[in-house]
Amino acid sequence: MTAEQIVDAMIAALERKDLDEAATYMADDIEYDNVPIGKVIGPAAVRESLEPFLSRYTNVEWRILHQVASADVVMNERIDRFETATNGWIEIAVVGVFEVADGKVRLWRDYFDLAAATAAMSVA
Amino acid sequence: MTAEQIVDAMIAALERKDLDEAATYMADDIEYDNVPIGKVIGPAAVRESLEPFLSRYTNVEWRILHQVASADVVMNERIDRFETATNGWIEIAVVGVFEVADGKVRLWRDYFDLAAATAAMSVA
Numbered sequence: 251m252t253a254e255q256i257v258d259a260m261i262a263a264l265e266r267k268d269l270d271e272a273a274t275y276m277a278d279d280i281e282y283d284n285v286p287i288g289k290v291i292g293p294a295a296v297r298e299s300l301e302p303f304l305s306r307y308t309n310v311e312w313r314i315l316h317q318v319a320s321a322d323v324v325m326n327e328r329i330d331r332f333e334t335a336t337n338g339w340i341e342i343a344v345v346g347v348f349e350v351a352d353g354k355v356r357l358w359r360d361y362f363d364l365a366a367a368t369a370a371m372s373v374a
Numbered sequence: 375m376t377a378e379q380i381v382d383a384m385i386a387a388l389e390r391k392d393l394d395e396a397a398t399y400m401a402d403d404i405e406y407d408n409v410p411i412g413k414v415i416g417p418a419a420v421r422e423s424l425e426p427f428l429s430r431y432t433n434v435e436w437r438i439l440h441q442v443a444s445a446d447v448v449m450n451e452r453i454d455r456f457e458t459a460t461n462g463w464i465e466i467a468v469v470g471v472f473e474v475a476d477g478k479v480r481l482w483r484d485y486f487d488l489a490a491a492t493a494a495m496s497v498a
Contacts, residue, residue, distance in 0.1 A: 285467055286487035316471050318442040318449050325442050325449040327471045327483070343409055345469040345485045347440050347451045359451070361469045361485045363410035 253350035254319035257326070260355055261312055267304045269297045277354035286364035296358075309333035324348040332371075340370045377474035378443035381450070384479055385436055391428045393421045401478035410488035420482075433457035448472040464494045 251259070260275035273293040282296045283289035290299055304310055310332055317326040330342045342362055349357035375383070380399050387396035400417040407413035414423055428434055434456055441450040454466045466486055473481035 286490060316447050316449065316473075318444050318447050320442050323440050323442050325440065325451070325469070327449070327485075343485070345449070345471065347469065349440075361451075361467070362487070363485075363489075364487050365489060366410060 251353065252319070253322050253348070254317070254324050256350050256353060256355060257319075257324040257348045264300065264304065265310045265312055267301075267310060269301050269304075272300075273297060275355055277351065277356035280355055281357050281359075283357075283359040285359060285361050304332075306334075307332040308335055322350050324350065334373060337373045340373050342367045342370050375477065376443070377446050377472070378441070378448050380474050380477060380479060381443075381448040381472045388424065388428065389434045389436060391425075391434060393425050393428075396424075397421060399479055401475065401480040404479055405481050405483075407481075407483040409483060409485050428456075430458075431456040432459055446474050448474065458497060461497045464497050466491045466494050 256275050260272050263271035263275070273296070276293040276296060278293070279291060280293060280296060281289055281291055282299070290296060313329040313331060315327040315329065317324065325348070326346050328344045328346060330344050331339050333339050343366070344360050344362045347357070347359040348355055384396050384399035387399070397417040397420070400420060402417070403415060404417060404420060405413055405415055406420045406423070414420060437453045437455060439451040439453065441448065449472070450470050452468045452470060454468050455463050457463050467490070468484050468486045471481070471483045472479055
């Protein structure tokens with residue numbers, strides 16, 4: 251699999267809220283950095299930060315606006331969409347930077363405006 | 375010039391605060407979107423928003439952490455650094471998305487955390 255295919259597969263698994271599969275694409279020392287919030291290290295910590303968040307939503311869809319990849323770096327501009335139980339979809343504008351080595355994601359850094367994301371997520 | 379060379383040249387001109395040269399790389403209908411703030415259209419509007427900002431600093435240096443390009447899209451992860459007259463360098467973590475068509479930048483969209491940028495820029 252290319253770096254781009256690995257990132258695509260990890261994101262597809264997250265959209266299905268399949269954290270078990272998503273973790274298979276992560277390096278043991280993956281750095282997951284939500285830039286305005288902070289970083290965690292390792293698949294277990296990624297899961298701990300994503301699972302409670304994703305479980306709040308009935309559907310998850312990350313639309314790719316632009317994506318460019320080299321042999322070991324993938325960058326994508328996304329609209330991360332989350333369907334709430336009662337108030338439709340919320341959207342967060344995000345850019346992700348991914349480094350892939352030995353077939354695993356070892357860096358995932360998401361850039362977004364924290365105030366905009368917090369406002370979007372305040373809708374239940 | 376490739377899309378990547380055009381973006382690199384535009385950024386190099388901005389680091390020199392040479393808005394005249396930077397404008398030569400911009401399409402007439404360039405969309406310049408500072409995502410958490412808003413967008414402006416056209417080289418004159420880009421200049422109006424960047425020139426007063428860049429002129430506040432004695433030196434401007436945008437360090438590229440990652441950059442990936444295709445034929446018409448360039449994405450870069452940057453630390454935009456600005457030297458203040460009396461308080462050293464300030465830094466803003468940014469990701470840029472650029473679309474290039476017919477040898478000109480027609481879309482430039484920068485993602486960053488507005489609160490972090492505002493705090494950094496409050497240092498004179």
